[in-house]
Amino acid sequence: MAQNGSNSTVKLLGTWSSPFALRGRVALHLKSVEYEYIEEADVLNSKSDLLLKSNPIHKKIPVLIHGDVSICESLNIVQYVDESWPSKPSILPSDPKDRATARFWAHFVDGKCFESIDAAAGAKDKAGRMAAGGSLMECLAALEEGFQKSSKASDFFGGQNIGYVDIACGAILGPLFVIEAFSAHEAVKPYMPTVAEFVEFAKQKFNV
Amino acid sequence: MAQNGSNSTVKLLGTWSSPFALRGRVALHLKSVEYEYIEEADVLNSKSDLLLKSNPIHKKIPVLIHGDVSICESLNIVQYVDESWPSKPSILPSDPKDRATARFWAHFVDGKCFESIDAAAGAKDKAGRMAAGGSLMECLAALEEGFQKSSKASDFFGGQNIGYVDIACGAILGPLFVIEAFSAHEAVKPYMPTVAEFVEFAKQKFNV
Structure with missing residues (x-):
């Protein structure tokens, strides 16, 4: 694991089709952070207790769970990852x-x-x-x-x-x-869904 | 002026009724940054050349003009001020x-x-x-x-x-x-419009 001020466990709650969840996964991968990825199984039809508890305001994935703290909103997660694991590579520039x-x-x-x-x-x-x-x-x-x-x-x-x-x-x-x-x-490729997967998901989402 | 990596001039383009411009003014005040405040005179009906040039994407105030760089979006301005003048008081927490x-x-x-x-x-x-x-x-x-x-x-x-x-x-x-x-x-009071001023502005804005 990358150097990290705390030994708390890291979990990311997401769903495979979400570009917002992908942001979090790419950031964690770039920083070589070991984490557990938890798939929110049926994001279109129901929400897990973990999601409701960890993001009570928006009830949306992704959520980064770091020890007993939940970080919500994908860009917020990316900045948090950059600041919590300040080792290279930096995600935001320094200037x-x-x-x-x-x-x-x-x-x-x-x-x-x-x-x-x-x-x-x-x-x-x-x-x-x-x-x-x-x-x-x-x-x-x-x-x-x-x-x-x-x-x-x-x-x-x-x-x-x-x-x-x-x-x-x-x-x-x-x-x-x-x-x-x-x-x-290499930090992106494993998490990028295929076009066929997206088409199937869109059909279900928009009832086509 | 507060310690600052550059000697560039600082200008804030805003309008008195805007809570977003107020954010920028409060941040600059907190950091004791000397700046020129430029009132966008008729924000409801026309936009100045300076505004169109310094924020070509959104064409909206506030814009912070620091030397030859324009910073747009009020929360972005507040973070920029915090990072460019890192002297106390800090606006964002450190953790x-x-x-x-x-x-x-x-x-x-x-x-x-x-x-x-x-x-x-x-x-x-x-x-x-x-x-x-x-x-x-x-x-x-x-x-x-x-x-x-x-x-x-x-x-x-x-x-x-x-x-x-x-x-x-x-x-x-x-x-x-x-x-x-x-x-x-004391960083807010000088820039907060009165209720009467807001009422007059709202009447014009919403054609009441």
Whole structure:
């Protein structure tokens, strides 16, 4: 196990189809933290007692359980992992300006990008889907521009190494610039569901 | 000026009625950072060239302009100020678990709490307002419980000193537990608009 101030056990409660749970797993893998992964078996239809107890406010996975403390919200988990296991590799950059840039784009992914994705998924007709699709394309263009400014001609957002923004967006945005390098990374590959698995899950979720 | 790695000038672009701009001002005040406050004159009807240039993605205040770098999003600004001027007082706690707790509740304020406030403001009828009001009361109850667990019988979230969650929620949630101590704090008082000023602003904003 990576050097760690405490000997508390680490558990991650997630579900295989969740890009948010994937963020936590990638962060723990990057830091070489040994942890128990607990699959929330039927996240669409029921919630386990462990989930309800460890995230009483949102009742959502992922939850990182470290000793007797529960950390909720995927980006919060990633920052917590980075701060609790400060050994290399760092997930957030060290310079405050670079950290602010990384947080800005991660927040952008969870805000505007997801709003567009949700709007597309929930659209009642073709016009609605087209509008949401256009909005998502604008988000991706903005993100790509941010990537071009920050990447310094590297594979990952902000430089040579996989980091906070890659973890925030690489897990979810299939058609995106980072996807090839991100998906091939050894901290990501074991946890990335296949397209066929996603299709089956989406059919069940949206009653198709 | 507080000790600072750079001699770059600091400017904050905001508007008097914005609780988000207030967050930035409180953080800068706490760190004794000298800065120029630039009022975005007519935020409801037009946006200045400086705003469009410094926040091209969201086109929203507040923006912290530090030398040639622009930092957008109010909670991002608060964290940036804390990290760029690491002198006391600290805004975020030092322990990773406490930091995660603070980030969780700040995110909760900007998510669920604001969703309820927006839903109440945008409700078309009494039933809609009642539902949104009920949702907001649930949020406040959750926040209060979080406060009770974290405050250790102190005035502020997490302890004796004003911090990240206080700045996130103290600025906006009038009826809340923290408001008295928060509003009376010398870093807050100069920037808190009066009720009469808010009423006049709301009349213009919602065409009442």
